Amino acid sequence: MTEKSPKTAVLLINLGSPDEPTASALKPYLREFLSDRRVVDLNPIFWQTLLNLVILPRRSPKSAARYVQVWMKEGAPLKVYTDRIADKLRQRFQQKAVDADVFVGMRYGNPSQVEVFKTIHNEHGFDRVLVLPLYPQYSSSTTASVFDAVSKAMQQMKSHPKVRFIRDYHTHLLYIKALADQIRDQWAKVGPLGKKGRLMLSFHGMPVRYCEEGDPYPKQVRETTDLLIQELGVDPSKVVLSYQSRFGKEEWLKPYSDETARHLAREGVERLDVICPGFHTDCLETIEEIGLELKETWFKAGGKVFHYIPCLNDSEASVSLVEKIVEEELLHWPE
Numbered sequence: 001m002t003e004k005s006p007k008t009a010v011l012l013i014n015l016g017s018p019d020e021p022t023a024s025a026l027k028p029y030l031r032e033f034l035s036d037r038r039v040v041d042l043n044p045i046f047w048q049t050l051l052n053l054v055i056l057p058r059r060s061p062k063s064a065a066r067y068v069q070v071w072m073k074e075g076a077p078l079k080v081y082t083d084r085i086a087d088k089l090r091q092r093f094q095q096k097a098v099d100a101d102v103f104v105g106m107r108y109g110n111p112s113q114v115e116v117f118k119t120i121h122n123e124h125g126f127d128r129v130l131v132l133p134l135y136p137q138y139s140s141s142t143t144a145s146v147f148d149a150v151s152k153a154m155q156q157m158k159s160h161p162k163v164r165f166i167r168d169y170h171t172h173l174l175y176i177k178a179l180a181d182q183i184r185d186q187w188a189k190v191g192p193l194g195k196k197g198r199l200m201l202s203f204h205g206m207p208v209r210y211c212e213e214g215d216p217y218p219k220q221v222r223e224t225t226d227l228l229i230q231e232l233g234v235d236p237s238k239v240v241l242s243y244q245s246r247f248g249k250e251e252w253l254k255p256y257s258d259e260t261a262r263h264l265a266r267e268g269v270e271r272l273d274v275i276c277p278g279f280h281t282d283c284l285e286t287i288e289e290i291g292l293e294l295k296e297t298w299f300k301a302g303g304k305v306f307h308y309i310p311c312l313n314d315s316e317a318s319v320s321l322v323e324k325i326v327e328e329e330l331l332h333w334p335e
């Protein structure tokens with residue numbers, strides 16, 4: 001390490017995406033993802049058999065076709081936006097002479113967070129790493145899995161850096177304000193919700209059992225929702241909270257976003273504006289599942305107007321939020 005190297009590395013982690021929108025790239029990516037016992041905790045012999053013999057062969061081509069629809073010139077949206085946040089944050093740190101550099105790692109796929117973590121210390125010589133998973137709400141299947149993978153990397157190292165973890169930021173003032181601004185900007189462009197409009201806050205779901213076993217995710221989702229309603233100053237009856245992205249046979253958190261949309265359309269609601277506050281960056285689950293699939297469900301059910309409001313992505317407000325979270329943590333990390 002040269003004397004000028006910053007001491008602290010900020011490691012932004014996101015879920016990850018396949019390298020290409022093809023079945024052959026989806027297979028190893030989904031295998032790694034769905035073999036994580038924080039994500040699927042079923043009996044491993046039963047699950048690995050089902051995964052390899054049934055789920056991967058069936059799901060990989062179907063998922064690839066969905067990724068094709070959202071793929072950007074530079075790659076998978078989740079990775080593109082995460083890299084852009086890192087670039088902008090690095091520039092801000094340079095301008096303000098903050099003694100920290102910024103790295104990106106993916107929990108699944110590339111660049112692997114385990115490899116990036118090791119490189120930060122072994123090759124770049126950083127002695128402190130601040131790990132920031134870009135999941136606003138803590139959940140065992142996402143945030144805790146990131147922490148597990150950092151521990152795994154450390155188990156494989158002869159020397160490891162000092163590490164700090166950001167657990168969540170679901171009530172952070174800048175997070176709530178950034179979401180509210182994103183919604184207000186949309187309303188400024190397309191007009192207010194009106195009498196027959198609703199705002200849907202659609203969060204990624206998870207098996208109910210995980211929550212019964214202690215996962216605080218739905219509680220944090222509720223806290224985010226309440227603060228956002230308060231910040232927007234809207235009538236709470238105009239806002240619906242729902243869960244998307246069901247997977248497998250178990251019962252997942254309810255109400256489901258697709259069922260809720262159908263129900264609202266049947267009740268005579270004409271306009272649906274949807275934002276996904278649990279995703280910091282847009283990805284397959286937001287652009288395709290909500291922006292395309294849910295939109296189709298809405299119109300088929302008789303809805304008249306649909307707006308998908310993008311995630312925070314690499315907006316100025318998003319980068320300011322990440323910058324603030326990092327600065328607050330560094331302030332309390334003694335040299």
Ligand SMILES: C=CC1=C(C)c2cc3[nH]c(cc4nc(cc5[nH]c(cc1n2)c(C)c5CCC(=O)O)C(CCC(=O)O)=C4C)c(C)c3C=C
Pocket residue numbers: 015016017018030039040063076078135139141142204205206207217245247278279282283284285
């Ligand atoms: C199998 C169980 C799953 C749990 C539990 C789960 C929790 C969970 N996931 C996210 C964020 C994302 N998930 C994404 C994709 C995705 N998630 C699951 C399954 C579970 N998620 C699957 C099978 C998939 C892949 C879909 C497919 O390929 O068909 C993504 C998108 C990745 C991308 O590249 O765009 C994100 C982000 C959260 C926040 C969460 C728990 C709260």
Ligand SMILES: [Fe+2]
Pocket residue numbers: 204245
């Ligand atoms: Fe997921």
Ligand SMILES: [Fe+2]
Pocket residue numbers: 245246285289
């Ligand atoms: Fe999905």
